[in-house]
Amino acid sequence: MIDDDALAHLIRCELPDAEVGVVDRTGTMDHFNLTVRSKAFRGRNLIEQHQLVYNALRAALKDGRIHAVELKTIVAEN
Numbered sequence: 001m002i003d004d005d006a007l008a009h010l011i012r013c014e015l016p017d018a019e020v021g022v023v024d025r026t027g028t029m030d031h032f033n034l035t036v037r038s039k040a041f042r043g044r045n046l047i048e049q050h051q052l053v054y055n056a057l058r059a060a061l062k063d064g065r066i067h068a069v070e071l072k073t074i075v076a077e078n
Contacts, residue, residue, distance in 0.1 A: 001028070001029035001030055001065060002029060002030070002060055002065040002066060003029060004022040004024065007020075007022055007032065007034075007057075007060070007066070008020040008022055010056050010057055010059075010060060011034075011036060011053060011056045011057070013056060014052065014053075014055060014056035015036070015038045015040050015052060015053070015056065017038055017039050017040070017076065018036050018037065018038040018040075019036070019037040019038070019076070020034065020035070020036050021033075021034065021035035021036075022034055025068075025070070030064075030065065030066055030067040030068070031067055031068045031069075032066065032068070032069050032070070033069075033070045033072075034053070034069055034070070034071050034072070035072045035073075035074065036053050036071070036072070036073050036074070037073075037074040037075075037076045038052075038073075038074075038075075038076055039075075039076045040052060041073055041074070041075040041076070042075055042076075046073065049073040049075075050071055050073060053071055053073065054069075054071075057069065
């Protein structure tokens with residue numbers, strides 16, 4: 001299990017400018033809907049954007065703190 005703030009922190013460690021929205025889908029603190037907005041997504045296709053986020057979450061996915069993620073990425077304009 002991981003709380004919303006810790007999850008957002010993992011993403012911001014990789015993407016410091018990221019605006020992160022977290023929704024715990026099941027109330028069990030391991031299934032999440034994430035919305036991530038970052039300038040780092042500029043010039044990258046959707047798969048590359050998602051890979052950036054999943055890289056940030058790699059350890060938490062591997063050790064089971066996160067079981068499932070539904071991800072939406074948005075390219076920040078400014």
